[in-house]
Amino acid sequence: MVLRTVSFFIGIVTLFAAAMAPAQAQGYPTKPIRIMVAYTPAGTTDILARLLGQKMTEKWGQPVIVENRPGANGNIGTELAARATPDGYSILMATAATHSINNTLYPKLTWDAVKDFAPVSLVALVPNLMVVNNSLPVKSVKELIAYAKANPGKLAHGSPGYGSTAHLSMELFKSLTGITMTHVPYKGSAGVLTDVMGGQVALTMDNIPVYLPQVRAGKIRALAVSSAKRAAGAPEIPTLAEAGVPGFEAVSWFGLVAPAATPKPIVQTLWAETARILKLPDVNKRISELGAEPVGSTPQQYAAFIQSEIVKWRKVIQDAGVRLE
DSSP states (O other): OHHHHHTHHHHHHHHHHHHHGGGSOSSOOOSOEEEEESSOTTSHHHHHHHHHHHHHHHHHSSOEEEEEOOOGGGHHHHHHHHTSOSSSSEEEEEEHIIIIIHHHHOTTOSSOTTTTEEEEEEEEEEEEEEEEETTSSOSSHHHHHHHHHHSTTTOEEEESSTTSHHHHHHHHHHHHHTOOOEEEEOSSHHHHHHHHHHTSSOEEEEEHHHHHHHHHTTSEEEEEESSSSOOTTOTTSOBHHHHTOTTOOOEEEEEEEEETTSOHHHHHHHHHHHHHHHHSHHHHHHHHHTTOEEOOOOHHHHHHHHHHHHHHHHHHHHHHTOOOO
């Protein structure tokens, strides 16, 4: 549903770019830009930020530096970004967690995902990939469900943080299938990947770009993707709905935002450059190979998307009975 809803963005980006070109800031940028990432290096947020940063540097001749500020499920880095000088030189790679989940999960946040940020562009939609340690005696989702029911509470699943889409996707899976597993939160996807491969945790349902290379290398086993349709970069892997959980859909997303008071011409410049980058053949190919879908929506479209995602994930949190641990 999410993938279908935003698919039209890609086809009309060029028309919006032409219409908004006069609004772009003159002379910007004149100094280095930092893209803040509220998570550890090597995760999907970091991968996409560095991909954009490299192309922006090549185009503008100014360094675009990725700055990792992990902690508290993205809340630390996101608050720093919200309080940054609104001049276009500090922007954030937002995620479904920071901008559609955390406001529900953490009622005492000192920043607001909508009021404190100016949306720039939705960069990519990313399915989560359910993977298991190779020693786990299951080769399909149905076998996993049967094993978990025969061994209640025995399995542990990792996530890059409490309240992340990886965590909530698995909570939704447990709710729909009636199984019990122990959640083990980490401070980023890198630690989850290491421990799934090593067997410290049995499985995860985390962003596909981080795990697909290790699936290809035979170090972990993929069971299904969380999206409504199969991932373009891994069409051989079934969806969870196909694999035995009808109606299941949970997709991560990533996009650029700036502090709320950032001048609109600068926001338009950042959007136009992001849209340009996402249409480059090598970038499009790279993102697709990771199993993600590049988007490049306008600031207005991205703002509406964030609002809809807040409503969607609030329902998932409430229906699954997720509470702060």
